Amino acid sequence: MADAANKCARQRFLEFLAQKNLRMTGQRRAIIETVFSTEEHFTAEQLLEWSRRRDKSVSRATVYRTLPLLTESGLVREMDFGKEHKFYDPNYAEHPRHNHIICQDCGKIVEFESEKIEHVENEISRRLGYAVKSHRLQITATCEEFRQRGKCSKKRP
Amino acid sequence: MADAANKCARQRFLEFLAQKNLRMTGQRRAIIETVFSTEEHFTAEQLLEWSRRRDKSVSRATVYRTLPLLTESGLVREMDFGKEHKFYDPNYAEHPRHNHIICQDCGKIVEFESEKIEHVENEISRRLGYAVKSHRLQITATCEEFRQRGKCSKKRP
DNA sequence: ATCAATGCAAATAATTTGCAAAAAG
DNA sequence: CTTTTTGCAAATTATTTGCATTGAT
Numbered sequence: 001m002a003d004a005a006n007k008c009a010r011q012r013f014l015e016f017l018a019q020k021n022l023r024m025t026g027q028r029r030a031i032i033e034t035v036f037s038t039e040e041h042f043t044a045e046q047l048l049e050w051s052r053r054r055d056k057s058v059s060r061a062t063v064y065r066t067l068p069l070l071t072e073s074g075l076v077r078e079m080d081f082g083k084e085h086k087f088y089d090p091n092y093a094e095h096p097r098h099n100h101i102i103c104q105d106c107g108k109i110v111e112f113e114s115e116k117i118e119h120v121e122n123e124i125s126r127r128l129g130y131a132v133k134s135h136r137l138q139i140t141a142t143c144e145e146f147r148q149r150g151k152c153s154k155k156r157p
Numbered sequence: 158m159a160d161a162a163n164k165c166a167r168q169r170f171l172e173f174l175a176q177k178n179l180r181m182t183g184q185r186r187a188i189i190e191t192v193f194s195t196e197e198h199f200t201a202e203q204l205l206e207w208s209r210r211r212d213k214s215v216s217r218a219t220v221y222r223t224l225p226l227l228t229e230s231g232l233v234r235e236m237d238f239g240k241e242h243k244f245y246d247p248n249y250a251e252h253p254r255h256n257h258i259i260c261q262d263c264g265k266i267v268e269f270e271s272e273k274i275e276h277v278e279n280e281i282s283r284r285l286g287y288a289v290k291s292h293r294l295q296i297t298a299t300c301e302e303f304r305q306r307g308k309c310s311k312k313r314p
Numbered sequence: 315a316t317c318a319a320t321g322c323a324a325a326t327a328a329t330t331t332g333c334a335a336a337a338a339g
Numbered sequence: 340c341t342t343t344t345t346g347c348a349a350a351t352t353a354t355t356t357g358c359a360t361t362g363a364t
Binding site for chain 1: 235237239258260261267269271273274277278281282285286287288289290291292293294295296297298299300301304
């Protein structure tokens with residue numbers, strides 16, 4: 001099922017490139033394949049490393065030049081989790097409105113959608129004179145394991 | 158009313174320093190006064206400039222060393238609005254749970270609180286096995302003026 | 315052919331840090 | 340007196356950019 005969706009995301013990105021008269025290159029192909037075959041959030045550096053496994057010629061500069069295209073297309077979103085570097089989330093192609101719950105201890109992230117929240121957001125915004133275009137909701141929380149054991153096994157240092 | 162609240166925020170920060178056996182210095186005093194006498198969001202650079210108006214001896218290093226104390230105290234929160242630098246929001250002392258609506262065009266920011274949203278967040282989190290500790294909600298929207306005139310007068314380039 | 319895209323290495327920009335001197339408690 | 344804090348300047352880190360060359364269309 002991820003495959004069908006990924007094919008779709010890739011397809012959409014190709015259309016985005018075509019629309020802007022941008023060219024398909026081997027490096028871009030490697031980067032795009034990498035991005036849309038994971039559901040994990042990644043950093044620029046990780047994307048470089050993973051893309052290089054597909055095509056050794058991918059350079060850091062090209063990764064940094066491709067990332068803005070990906071975010072501009074709306075298929076990938078830049079995330080700030082308060083870490084030293086930015087993360088990128090490739091799941092906006094499939095779930096354009098999803099939110100995040102992050103475990104305070106281990107950093108494990110769960111994604112969810114909520115029409116109820118969106119409804120309240122729309123209502124409040126309208127009352128304040130705004131029309132919602134997009135939203136970004138991050139919940140910091142403790143996961144079950146943390147509350148039971150005092151620490152998470154998934155924690156990485 | 159901002160005064161009473163600000164006095165309170167300052168007070169709370171002093172207690173935070175005392176608790177950690179940290180010292181009050183002229184430079185810290187200038188920075189703290191600056192932070193808690195505005196409701197505006199600011200960058201590190203702006204904080205430096207404003208603090209220097211109160212005490213010329215404040216250095217960039219001290220600002221950068223004080224900022225983590227402010228965020229650690231919970232009275233100020235680091236914000237990512239997708240700009241090149243981080244912003245800091247001094248209004249968490251008075252409104253610990255507030256959210257942001259940002260105009261897509263002019264960047265004007267309105268703050269609001271919503272128990273209804275928090276309630277839904279708690280419910281969903283519980284269902285997923287998480288207990289909410291804090292949340293961060295940013296709505297990007299168009300303001301009334303933008304929709305009527307096609308651009309905002311508050312826009313700064 | 316034409317112009318976009320690339321890798322490289324140098325440049326930028328925000329933030330952090332080492333250190334000797336100054337100031338707080 | 341002891342220990343924290345400071346300013347300075349140098350260091351670090353992520354990201355961006357100029358340029359000559361390569362590659363897509």
